[in-house]
Amino acid sequence: MKKFKTVFNQVKSLEGAEAPDMNSLLWQLICYSPKMPVRLQQQQLLDEAHQFTLEVDDPHFAKSALKFNGFIWGEGNRKIMITHGWGSKAADFAELIAALKNIDGVRIIAFDTPGNGSSEGELSNLLLFAKAAEAVIKTYGAPDVIIGHSLGSMANAMAIKETGAKPDLLISIAPLTNLKENFIASLNAADVAQTAQDNFFADFEEKFDMNASGFAFNNLYPAGSISRHWLAYDPEDRVAPFPFLNAVLTAHPEVETKVYEGRGHERIIKDETVIADIISLIA
Structure with a gap:
């Protein structure tokens, strides 16, 4: 949980600005799963x-x-x-x-x-x-x-x-x-600018060879x-x-x-x- 909070606060502190390693940060924000002790x-x-x-x-x-x-x-x-x-x-x-x-x-x-x-x-x-x-x-x-x-x-x-x-x-x-909507909610919560979000989803499509909207229960x-x-x-x-x-x-x-x-x-x-x-x- 500590790492997730660190990444979230790091992204949020940018206040919509883009960092050189922005996509790397956003992958951690979206795909790092918080861990709680047993x-x-x-x-x-x-x-x-x-x-x-x-x-x-x-x-x-x-x-x-x-x-x-x-x-x-x-x-x-x-x-x-x-x-x-x-x-x-x-x-x-x-x-x-x-x-x-x-x-x-x-x-x-x-x-x-x-x-x-x-x-x-x-x-x-x-x-x-x-x-x-x-x-x-x-x-x-x-x-x-x-x-x-x-x-x-x-x-x-x-x-x-x-x-x-x-x-x-x-x-x-x-x-x-609807995973894409969950991703968007997380990005919005961290005040990620729309251009950075667009770049992230373009990177997502390239990495997974499909649009994030495909990860929907009905599909x-x-x-x-x-x-x-x-x-x-x-x-x-x-x-x-x-x-x-x-x-x-x-x-x-x-x-x-x-x-x-x-x-x-x-x-x-x-x-x-x-x-x-x-x-x-x-x-």
């Missing part, structure tokens, strides 16, 4: 898990393979995969994982995506999130239930498409649905691959604004939704009512 309760849960390490290729930032760490609880035949969100980690689902462990016959698989938590990588992005989810699916088999929060929900959609997995239940919690949604999709959200979520989510729900009326007012974007995965509803869905 709490004691979380560490105790991780210590109970069977731990594994896989790797994915990062052709955009590290330009090498990156190792990422994962955790498995239980030995049941019914697999549940959990993909965390931006600036998060597997341990942030401690309350949900503890509840899931009480369901008979399940195997819970969670992981820290590259550039997040305990895994390798300085900068991260949606593609690395999705590649990590794909690697887990290819290694441990298609999950029966897939859970994602925030950016992890988008990553799950991409992984389902790429692997051909057909989960019985997909659970999306406060999903991000990634694996229609026809999901038996049931349940989605939880807070209509006042400032990180994942409802108007963007509403566009997804309008396009996919088959998605079941439940509103959780006042939970916010980060706290929603720890909320007792949300967790109880998820357990009820799965059990």
Whole structure:
């Protein structure tokens, strides 16, 4: 978190002016995922898990393979995969994982995506999130239930498409649905001038060989691959604004939704009512 604040303050101090290494600073602003230490309760849960390490290729930032760490609880035949969100980690689902462990016959698989938590990588992005989810699916088999929060929900959609997995239940919690708009919000918060923003998005398109607007949930949604999709959200979520989510729900009326007012974007995965509803869905 300290590094992110340093970069944010450095960019904001420019007051719209451009520095010689402006694009480099903006890549760090957008793609450095803040890291928070693991709490004691979380560490105790991780210590109970069977731990594994896989790797994915990062052709955009590290330009090498990156190792990422994962955790498995239980030995049941019914697999549940959990993909965390931006600036998060597997341990942030401690309350949900503890509840899931009480369901008979399940195997819970969670992981820290590259550039997040305990895994390798300085900068991260949606593609690395999705590649990590794909690697887990290819290694441990298609999950029966897939859970994602925030950016992890988008990553799950991409992984389902790429692997051909057909989960019985997909659970999306406060999903991000339009990454370009999230990028713009971050750039505006740091008072980045429009010309600098335009230069950044041009650089983005060159690096990823696609426009940032392509990273939208409607473009990634694996229609026809999901038996049931349940989605939880807070209509006042400032990180994942409802108007963007509403566009997804309008396009996919088959998605079941439940509103959780006042939970916010980060706290929603720890909320007792949300967790109880998820357990009820799965059990």
